[in-house]
Amino acid sequence: MKEHPALAAVRRTGVLNPWVWVFGITMALQVFRGSMFDMVIFGLCTGAIWLSAAGVLDHTLGERPRPSRYAIIALVLVVTITLGIFPRHGVVHGSILIALLAMALWLLWYKDRGPKEHADPRMARSKNIWKVFCLVVTAWEFGANILGQLNNSLTTHPTISVLIDPLLDTQLGQAGFVALWLFIGVGLLGLWERK
């Protein structure tokens, strides 16, 4: 069925992209919890995602960068050691995190490899199951956050942050978190695959 021209015109603006809404709502939640700095970060993210969805920046897309595995291992090791040794919340962590953001943007900003194939039944099931799982976890976390704010207490309805943050107070916990976080980042970007 052909899409109505008005709807197609709205779609081209990128405003219907679900990620714009996910980040927009998360930005609103930051206002609610009084975290102005996170509000600015999520505001900028929402703007960047909207621009991407609208195709405004398409002319800047290039070929997919393929860094060598040695470079990836070296970077992960150096970053894990540096972020694991220095105390958190300092200039070192801030600078490295900004550099990692720039690197991640460079690594993900490439042309899509044609239209997405239709999901087979196995993939469709996987998509639906994990979508429901993520929505339930998000609702639980948002619910804890909102109830905590309403009760003016971070301990009666703890969020994931409140529970995980104390684990990072030890050197081992901090280094372990950094290694796991980088490992997930490398996996999400598909830097290890060679197809």
Added chain:
Amino acid sequence: MTSREIVIAGYIAFIAIGVLMWLIFRAPNSPVSTVGALIDRIMHHRTTRLAVMLAWWWVGWHFLVNVVHR
């Protein structure tokens, strides 16, 4: 059970269910695709890649640079 215990029990249950699903779906005859194949598909479009990686980056920023109130 206090509200705090219920919330924490929920998180623990989510971790257990997530790990269990991840393992079950890895079986060769599983009727559900693996997490790896799903991520590969999700990361197909540039805007989704951007959103997922920004979310990933914020988690690092949140714990390593921001001060978490607790």
